[in-house]
Amino acid sequence: MKHYPVLQAALPNGETIAYRCAGAGDPTVVLIHGNMSSSVHWQTTMEALEDDFRLYAPDLRGFGDSTYHTSFDSLRDLAHDVEEFLDATGIGRCEVVGWSTGGGVAMEMAADRPDQIAAVVLVDSVPPTGYPIFAKDETGQPILTQLLETKEEIASDPVQVVPALKAFAAGDKATMRAIWDATIYNRHTPEEADYDLYLDASLRQRNLVDVDYSLLTFNMTDTPTAVAPGSGRLAKIACPVTVLHGGKDIVVPLAWAQQTARLLGEGTEVVTFADSGHSPITDEPGAFMSTLRDVLSR
Numbered sequence: 001m002k003h004y005p006v007l008q009a010a011l012p013n014g015e016t017i018a019y020r021c022a023g024a025g026d027p028t029v030v031l032i033h034g035n036m037s038s039s040v041h042w043q044t045t046m047e048a049l050e051d052d053f054r055l056y057a058p059d060l061r062g063f064g065d066s067t068y069h070t071s072f073d074s075l076r077d078l079a080h081d082v083e084e085f086l087d088a089t090g091i092g093r094c095e096v097v098g099w100s101t102g103g104g105v106a107m108e109m110a111a112d113r114p115d116q117i118a119a120v121v122l123v124d125s126v127p128p129t130g131y132p133i134f135a136k137d138e139t140g141q142p143i144l145t146q147l148l149e150t151k152e153e154i155a156s157d158p159v160q161v162v163p164a165l166k167a168f169a170a171g172d173k174a175t176m177r178a179i180w181d182a183t184i185y186n187r188h189t190p191e192e193a194d195y196d197l198y199l200d201a202s203l204r205q206r207n208l209v210d211v212d213y214s215l216l217t218f219n220m221t222d223t224p225t226a227v228a229p230g231s232g233r234l235a236k237i238a239c240p241v242t243v244l245h246g247g248k249d250i251v252v253p254l255a256w257a258q259q260t261a262r263l264l265g266e267g268t269e270v271v272t273f274a275d276s277g278h279s280p281i282t283d284e285p286g287a288f289m290s291t292l293r294d295v296l297s298r
Contacts, residue, residue, distance in 0.1 A: 167203065
């Protein structure tokens with residue numbers, strides 16, 4: 001994996017966004033990472049595409065090398081950070097690729113700046129109706145009729161949250177690897193040296209409860225969920241959206257991606273990578289890079 005230097009951009013809100021960039025082609029593409037990750041996870045994509053595009057991969061607030069001075073409550077807060085990052089670095093019209101949580105950030109950006117965001121690509125993205133986090137019974141199984149509602153409840157979740165928080169606090173790479181092996185790299189694992197860097201990047205996260213709460217309460221539709229009234233902002237997305245999704249994703253099931261396409265409306269294309277889980281970047285890199293290149297070149 002090729003490595004790109006870390007640059008920094010100071011934002012008006014007091015945060016500093018770290019980022020990597022590559023290439024000199026057209027169009028400009030902004031790569032938004034997901035939860036428990038950072039711009040490091042985009043480096044193989046940058047290496048594959050840098051001959052064709054100008055690429056920027058920021059670390060979101062509280063991830064990687066970016067600051068975390070102020071907590072946040074929504075994916076739109078993170079979208080505002082990236083929008084200020086675009087302004088600070090002089091990025092004009094661009095296409096945005098969002099993986100997992102980053103897909104929600106990308107959708108919020110497209111709704112905020114329809115004249116600037118030319119296209120969105122959602123890679124195994126959180127759907128616009130959010131990501132549920134259920135209460136757990138005494139055996140650790142989810143209670144499907146009882147959603148968590150507050151940050152305090154999320155921080156106490158014994159299955160999805162507490163083990164990760166403990167791993168972050170202890171710098172416990174073995175536990176973090178077990179989490180990734182069970183959920184994201186359950187189909188194929190990266191090369192060992194790359195995986196080690198990914199785990200190091202994962203352990204730098206400081207905002208897990210904020211992110212999980214933001215995912216839980218994310219709802220860009222005009223129909224309320226059990227925990228979020230709905231902003232109706234999905235209708236503000238004017239650019240083309242393409243959905244790329246792993247057919248065997250156990251984090252965000254393919255059915256959710258298909259629902260996302262229906263909610264976005266006619267013309268939203270869904271491309272499925274049949275043998276991929278939550279990371280087609282790793283599971284089917286050749287097909288993923290080729291497809292992404294074709295979509296971004298339209």
